[in-house]
Amino acid sequence: MKKYKWLVPTLYIIFLMLPIYWLINMSFKTTTEIINTYSLWPQKFTTENYVKIFTDSTWYMGYVNSITYTVFNTVISVAAALPAAYAFSRYKFLGDKHLFFWLLTNRMAPPAVFALPFFQFYSSVNLFDTHIAVALSHCLFNIPLAVWILEGFMSAVPKELDETAYVDGYSFGRFFFKIFVPTIAAGIGITMFFCFMFSWVELLLAKTLTATAAKPIAATMTRTASTSGYELGLLAAAGTLTIIPGAIVIYFVKNYIAKGFAMGRV
Amino acid sequence: MNKTINQKAWFFVIPVFVLVAFNAAIPLMTVVNYSFQETFGNNVFAWEGTRWFKQILLSERFHAALGRQIAFTFIILLIQIPLGIGIALTMPKKGWGVPVCLILMSMPLLIPWNVVGAMWNIFALPDIGFLGHSLNGLGFDYNFTQQPGDAWFTTILMDVWHWTSLVVLLSYAGLNSIQPAYYQAAEIDGASRWATFRYIELPKMKKVLTLAILLRFMDSFMIYTEPFVLTGGGPGNTTAFLSIDLVKMALGQFDLGPAAAMSLIYFFIVLLVCWVFYNLMMKNEAKS
Numbered sequence: 001m002k003k004y005k006w007l008v009p010t011l012y013i014i015f016l017m018l019p020i021y022w023l024i025n026m027s028f029k030t031t032t033e034i035i036n037t038y039s040l041w042p043q044k045f046t047t048e049n050y051v052k053i054f055t056d057s058t059w060y061m062g063y064v065n066s067i068t069y070t071v072f073n074t075v076i077s078v079a080a081a082l083p084a085a086y087a088f089s090r091y092k093f094l095g096d097k098h099l100f101f102w103l104l105t106n107r108m109a110p111p112a113v114f115a116l117p118f119f120q121f122y123s124s125v126n127l128f129d130t131h132i133a134v135a136l137s138h139c140l141f142n143i144p145l146a147v148w149i150l151e152g153f154m155s156a157v158p159k160e161l162d163e164t165a166y167v168d169g170y171s172f173g174r175f176f177f178k179i180f181v182p183t184i185a186a187g188i189g190i191t192m193f194f195c196f197m198f199s200w201v202e203l204l205l206a207k208t209l210t211a212t213a214a215k216p217i218a219a220t221m222t223r224t225a226s227t228s229g230y231e232l233g234l235l236a237a238a239g240t241l242t243i244i245p246g247a248i249v250i251y252f253v254k255n256y257i258a259k260g261f262a263m264g265r266v
Numbered sequence: 267m268n269k270t271i272n273q274k275a276w277f278f279v280i281p282v283f284v285l286v287a288f289n290a291a292i293p294l295m296t297v298v299n300y301s302f303q304e305t306f307g308n309n310v311f312a313w314e315g316t317r318w319f320k321q322i323l324l325s326e327r328f329h330a331a332l333g334r335q336i337a338f339t340f341i342i343l344l345i346q347i348p349l350g351i352g353i354a355l356t357m358p359k360k361g362w363g364v365p366v367c368l369i370l371m372s373m374p375l376l377i378p379w380n381v382v383g384a385m386w387n388i389f390a391l392p393d394i395g396f397l398g399h400s401l402n403g404l405g406f407d408y409n410f411t412q413q414p415g416d417a418w419f420t421t422i423l424m425d426v427w428h429w430t431s432l433v434v435l436l437s438y439a440g441l442n443s444i445q446p447a448y449y450q451a452a453e454i455d456g457a458s459r460w461a462t463f464r465y466i467e468l469p470k471m472k473k474v475l476t477l478a479i480l481l482r483f484m485d486s487f488m489i490y491t492e493p494f495v496l497t498g499g500g501p502g503n504t505t506a507f508l509s510i511d512l513v514k515m516a517l518g519q520f521d522l523g524p525a526a527a528m529s530l531i532y533f534f535i536v537l538l539v540c541w542v543f544y545n546l547m548m549k550n551e552a553k554s
Contacts, residue, residue, distance in 0.1 A: 006363075008356040012434075013370045016427060019389040020373065026388055038399055079283040087278035092271045099279065101544065105334045106290045108540045110488035112509035113529040116516050117293030139290040143282055201378045202511075203491050218378040232388060239381040244375025247369075252366050 020170045020243065025238035035231045044102070049237035060240065062217030065131065066200065067245065069214065072135035077142040078150075080190060085150035090159065103144040114140065115208045122209055129211045137209055145198065146191045154185025162210040185254050193253045200246060217242060287359045300526035308314055318527035328528060330503070331511040332535075338507060339486045344423045346482060347475070349426070350433025355463070357438055371431040383495025386424040390496075410497065414504035417497050423504050424492060429485070433478045440474035441467060473550060487536055 026034055027049055028042040037043065051160040053059040063131040087093070088100060118137055119128075127133040161183065181188070221238050301318055303311040321327050357367050374382070380437030392398035393411045397420075401408040410420040444467065452462045490509035493499065499514070506514070512532065516525035 005356045006358070008353055008369075009358075009363075009367055012353050012430075013367070016370065016374055016431070018396065019385050019427065022389045023385045034394055038394055040396075076285070080285055083278035084282040087275035090269060090272075091275035092269045093273050093275040093279075096275075100284070100337070101541075103286060104544065105537055105540070106286055108484050108536050109290070109533055110490075110509055110512075110515075110529075110536065112488065112490050112512045113297065113533050114293050115513065116522070116525070117296035118289075120296060120362055121293050136285070137289060139285050147282060197376055202378065203378060203380045218380045220383065221380065235384060236388065236428075239377075239384055242378050242381050243373070243376070247373065250369050250372045250376060254368050 007114045014236040023062055023236050024240050026232060027058045027240045029236075031229055031231050031233040034236075042222060046233075050241075051243065052234060052238050053124055053237055055078045055202050059217075059220060062215060062238075063222035063241065065210070065214050066206075066216040066218070066242075069138070069206070069216070070133040070199040071195055072131055072139040073142060073199040074192050076135060077139055077146045077195045080139075081143055081146035081191070082181075082188075085147050085154055086180075088147065088151045089154035090162070100147075100154055102146055107144040107148075107251045109140070111141075111204045115204055118205060128209065129215075133209045133215045134206045134214060134216070135199075137204060137205045140163055140205075141202075142198055143245070146195055149191045149194060150184070151186055153190075157183055191260045194258075197246070289497045297529050300522045301530055302523075304523055311420040318523045322524055322528045322531060327511070328531075331506060331508050334504075334506065335487060335508045338422070338425075338489070339483060342424055342429070342486050343479065343482055345422070345426055346430045346433050347479060350430050351437050351475075351479065353430070353434045354437035355467070358432070359442070360448050368435070371434055374428050374429075375431055377465055379491035380495045381435070382424065382428055383492040384534060386420065386427070386492075387496050390420050412501055414501055417501060421496060422495050424496060425486065425489070428432070428492065429482060432481065436478045437471055440471035444470045473547070476543065476547045476550065480540065480547070483543070484536060484540060487539075 025041060028045055030044065030046050030048070032041075032132060033042070052196055073188065089097060114137075122128050122133045122137070127136075157180070161179065162175065165179055170179070203216065203218045206216045210216065210219065217238065273372055302314055302316070304314050359362055377385070387395075389395045390397045390410050392402055392411075398408055398410070407413075408416050410416040447460070448466050448470075452466055457465070488509055490513065493505050493507060494510055494513075497505045497512045503511075512525060512528055515521050515528065
């Protein structure tokens, strides 16, 4: 029984990799080959789909747009959440519990509910079709998440650390940035990972709030699919490329993921 | 931790409060506004009271979408939670296998949701997809674009593929926090594998599992992009879950009043379930 234990995760990983393999397989085929023949690997190996994406600005700008608003969002979310999480982990104040739950409710709100009002709201403040609009709208679910994760990490740091620093004559600002932030660096890393992840994968709001100038890659894919017929090869190549940023981010935080989940109650 | 009372802590919370209020309160007011009125375009509104709410709550369409949504969420929880625990239990605890498992298993979580849908679409197509082709080759009459049963099967399989890893990672983290002393004690007592799981591992994982169920409930209840790209809610309306139906009503047909009323009812349901869960979770945390 124990000898075959490795079989379960292995089979699971194979199951996870199959659709990804299929996507990559498709991305190296021409659209005609995809439609006309069924094969487990490309018969006429081609990179023309990728060449098209890297040479056509409507395609590669999609990636630039997606990464831009994702990074904006990650920075805004973490910067705003740091002091708030500190307040929640260290102090009692009027309405703290209600505020915390109210924040979480926004993580629970179905984005579909907000799609239309967001469209009208961001149009009325002239932010429609800008990176910052998407970054701000993603704060709706990322800030509550960031506060929640960071609060978990900060609560794990004993309060004596703060008190000792004050006794040693540190001002609050110096203590916070010189001592406290480095102490919870792992937690900040995890938080950034999750903010990046949720902003990167979200499409409904990103698509609703953009037209051309800030259009995310994922939206470029759906629109191209509908306008110029169904270019499956191109679609598969674009899809494959969207996996890469996530894979890079995972690689960097791999040692923290499990720990972060345990401590930060993600 | 005993916290000190400090009202000035509010200053630390202000940036978060403003950002979230800006994003949540103002748009939500728009929704509330629409839900009580009839629009004639050009900013002309007429007060409708609770008419839209009554209309939605009594409509067959809403009942059907809600029913499908509940069935879907229930099925995926039933599959993903035990499967996730099972995989976490069999994962290696040390060595090169750990990073390999963690990286590969996290992959589905970081793929944009519409790419997940598109990927499963070409994976499951009966003529050119690996899954569809294989199933038909094995003698099943499989076509998810035409048969509702197959569409459901594919949507559920896709969600299992997409999100089981979250449960795995959470359970794995919970398992890792168990001190080795517990296992040694169990071994000395001659506890069976099942007893070890039931009386040591499961209670220790309670916190992360509650969280896993909460997250999976929330996210599966709001699912939109993946099934929209995979099946478009079809064939017919058989996989049109709440969000898909809502967007269809709001942006497709521009029935703003009923759509807004539906949004609020929808939000309220999610909120209610999560509130119950959250209180359970906090109670557990306070106890331990």
